[in-house]
Amino acid sequence: MAPLNAIEVRNLRRIYRTTIGVIRRRVKEVVAVDDISFDVAPGELFGLLGPNGAGKTTMVKMLTTLLIPSAGTARVLGFDVVDQADPIRPRIGFIFGGERGLYWRLSAIDNLRYFASLYHVEPEIARKRIPYLLELVRLDGRGQEKVEGYSRGMKQRLHVARTLLHDPELLFLDEPTIGLDPIGARELRQVIRNLQSEKKTILLTTHYMFEADALCERIAVIDHGRIVALDTPEGLKRHVRDLSVIELEVYGIPPELLDVLRALEVVEAVTVENRDQKQAVLVQSPGGSEAVPEILAALSGLRVGKVIVREPTLEDAYVRLVGGEVEP
C-alpha cells in the first residue's frame, strides 16, 4: 500500500543538551524543533524557509534517520524514522549544504563509485548512471579530476549527483545553494528544477525567500523551531497585500527610535538594512503614504534622506513573519 503522503510530521520536537563550562558544568538546552507538524505529498517540492538557527537542518536530520527526535513522530514514505530507518535509507537521498562530505583526494568518479557501492547499486547500473549524472549536474568531462580542485559550486553539484546514484524517490536538500555565487546558485536551481520535472518528491530548505518562491509549490516558514506560516508562495504574499512598505534613508538611527516607530498604531513591522554609509529603515504599514507624516514626526530630530513608498515584495512577507515584532 503506497502511503498517502511522502512525509508526515506530527508534533516533532528536538532538544539539544550541551554542557558548558569545565569546572562548574551546567547543562544548556536548546529547543531546535518545537512541536512541528506538516505533510508533504508525493511529487511535491516543499520548502522549509527560515533564518539561520531556525531548526531547518535539525528537521532534515531527523527525517533522514540521522538524529533521534525528542518527541513526536515522523513518517517518511510510510516508515517511521526511528523504528524503520532501514527501509527508509535506500529510498531517500539527502544533501547538507556546503562543500564538505566528499572525499577530496578522490576524483568525482571515484567518489560516486564508492557511494554507489554503499547504496548497493549494481556495478553495471553504476557504470551507466555515473556519466549520466555527471552530465545532469554539468560536470561532464570533469569526472576524472580530483574533487579538491573543484569550485564550491562544482562540489555542491557533485553532491547532487551523489545523492541520485540509487535513484531515490524522495530528496532532502538542506540549503543546497549556500555559499554559492549567484551564477553557481542559479545553475544549481536549474538542476533542482530538472529533478522536479522527473517527479521526485523534494524537501528543500533555504533562508532565501526568493529561492523558495522560485522553486517551491508550498512553503513552511519556520522561526525558532516553530512553523509561523505554511502556504503557497502566492498565499504568503497575500499576508502582506494589505500593507505598503515605506523606505526611509537615514544616516545612523538609535535603537530607541526604532522602538518608538514600532509602537506606532500605523506600523506593523520595522527592519533596518545597511546601504553603504547610509541605512534604510523599512517600515511596513497599512496606511501607505498617508502614514508618512506620522512616521516622520516620530523621527523628528533625525536626519532623513529619501523617502519611498512601495508595494510589498515576498521578502517583506518573510520579514513580517520572522522579523520578530509581529505575531504570526
Place this chain on the structure above:
Amino acid sequence: MRSVTLNIRLFFQGALLSYVALFRWLSPMTYLASKVLMPLAQILFFSFLGMYATGQANASFYVIGNAIQLAAVSGIFGVTMSIGGDRWEGTLPYLFGTPANRMAMFVGRAFFHVLDGMVGVVLALMWGVLLLGLDLSHANPLALGLTILVATFSTSGMGLLLGCISLITLNVMFINNTVYFSLLVFSGANVPLSTLPAWMQSVAWALPLTRSIAAARQIIAGGSLAEVAPLLWMEVLIGAIYILAGYFLFRWFERQAKLRGTLDIF
C-alpha cells in the same frame, strides 16, 4: 546470497578507495620513500643501538623485531587515517545515512593496508639481509609469509580500534604515535620480554605483534610452522578481538551521534 555479494563488493570498493586516497595524498615518490627509507632508518637505528649495548652477535634479534614491528606503520597509521579521514572530510553523516552494512564498510578500510604492511615488512627484511647480515636460509618461506600476514592483520585490527577512537577524541596523531612507540618496547622488538617487569609482560601479551615477532625469530632460526602455530593462532585471535572491539565502538559512536546530535561536531 545477493546481500553477500553486495557486501563483498562494498568491502573491496572501500578497500580500493581508501588506498587510492592514500596514494593521491602521498605522491608515488613520497610513498616509495616512506616504504623504503623510513624502515631502513628504524632498522639501522635500533640494530646499531642494540648491538652497541649487547654485542654484534645479536643483530638479527633487532633486525627481525623491527622488521615485523614495521607492520604497524600501515596497520596503525594507515588504517587510522583512513577511518579518521571521514571525520576530516565531513563524510560521516553521508556514510551513516546509507543502508550499507557497517561491518563491510568498516573492515574494508583496513584490507589494503594489510597488503601494504606486508610489502613494508618484506622490504625491511631485505634491508636486514643486505646491510646487517640477516640470514634467512633456515627460514621456511611459507611460515615466514604467514607470520608477516598475521602480524599485519592484527596490527590493522588495532588500527581499526584506534581509528574509531580517533572519531571521538581530538588528537589522532598523538594517540597513534604513543601506541607506535609503546609497541617498540612492549612488542619485544627491541628488548627481550623476559627482562621487562611482570605488568609490562602482561600488557605485551595482550597487544598485537608480540607473538608475531617471537614467531618470526623462531622461524628464521629454523623453527617449523607447527612449532609457531599456537603463537600465530593467538595472534589472529587478538587481531579479531581488536576488530570486534573497534566495530562495536563504531556502532556505539553511530548511536551516540544520533542521540546527542554530535555527528558533525566532533
